[in-house]
Amino acid sequence: MSEAILTVKDLRSGYGRTVICDEISLSVEAGRITCIIGPNGAGKSTLLKTIAGVIPAMSGSIRIAGSEIASQPPAQVARSGMAYVPQEANVFRALTTHENLAMGGWIDESRTRPGRDKVYEMFPDLKSLAQVPAGNLSGGQRQMVAFGMALMLEPRVLLLDEPSAGLSPLMVGQMFDTVRRVNESGVAILMVEQNAVQGLRIAHDGIVMASGRIAMNAPAAELLESKDVSELYLGSRT
Numbered sequence: 001m002s003e004a005i006l007t008v009k010d011l012r013s014g015y016g017r018t019v020i021c022d023e024i025s026l027s028v029e030a031g032r033i034t035c036i037i038g039p040n041g042a043g044k045s046t047l048l049k050t051i052a053g054v055i056p057a058m059s060g061s062i063r064i065a066g067s068e069i070a071s072q073p074p075a076q077v078a079r080s081g082m083a084y085v086p087q088e089a090n091v092f093r094a095l096t097t098h099e100n101l102a103m104g105g106w107i108d109e110s111r112t113r114p115g116r117d118k119v120y121e122m123f124p125d126l127k128s129l130a131q132v133p134a135g136n137l138s139g140g141q142r143q144m145v146a147f148g149m150a151l152m153l154e155p156r157v158l159l160l161d162e163p164s165a166g167l168s169p170l171m172v173g174q175m176f177d178t179v180r181r182v183n184e185s186g187v188a189i190l191m192v193e194q195n196a197v198q199g200l201r202i203a204h205d206g207i208v209m210a211s212g213r214i215a216m217n218a219p220a221a222e223l224l225e226s227k228d229v230s231e232l233y234l235g236s237r238t
């Protein structure tokens, strides 16, 4: 039987006093991909930022393998087994790939070398770009570095905010293959995707957010087949 690695209960968050996400309850099972979709401004990124601890929860609970992490400092959140790849500014552009990976492993320097070897094994393309400043890489390559940095924490659950944003159609396919490979290596993934059809296709579970709340939570295949979801959020199925 699968177990929940990440459990969120009655979460409320926002900016200042403004509530953006409310009554959010969800769980991500070990070894699975969950994809969050929804219209612009629905609060998807805000939810991911709250779970990652980038913005504080106003109330509610966030647990990793049963341990409460809401309001814990970032180092504690990272040690609990969660890593986060933000949509923007997710690499240090002046640093090389090699240096960025070292920064990704900031909580335990003794793990830098083996962690980096593992990342290069998973993404051989990154090895050939080891000495290139991230600012000189393509969008897809930079996204790969950002992934690698997160994997340096050896997370049990990885939060990805729109991994395909800004990539060419060819790179989008490669990015989703990467997400799948990372998942197959044993990492549970909670991902926000604007590219709803492709996101749901690689996901096991799907969540539709609207106006800061969860409107639907179902197997991804079910959401892909749902007429309501299709009309509202999926657009053309090409």
Ligand SMILES: Nc1ncnc2c1ncn2[C@@H]1O[C@H](COP(=O)(O)OP(=O)(O)OP(=O)(O)O)[C@@H](O)[C@H]1O
Residues within 6 Å of the ligand: 015, 020, 038, 039, 040, 041, 042, 043, 044, 045, 046, 047, 194
């Ligand atoms: N830093 C911020 N300060 C204040 N309000 C913000 C901030 N960031 C986002 N918001 C507001 O929070 C709401 C939800 O935004 P959020 O980015 O979470 O939505 P989203 O579903 O991720 O949308 P998109 O798909 O366009 O990225 C929006 O009304 C937005 O204007």
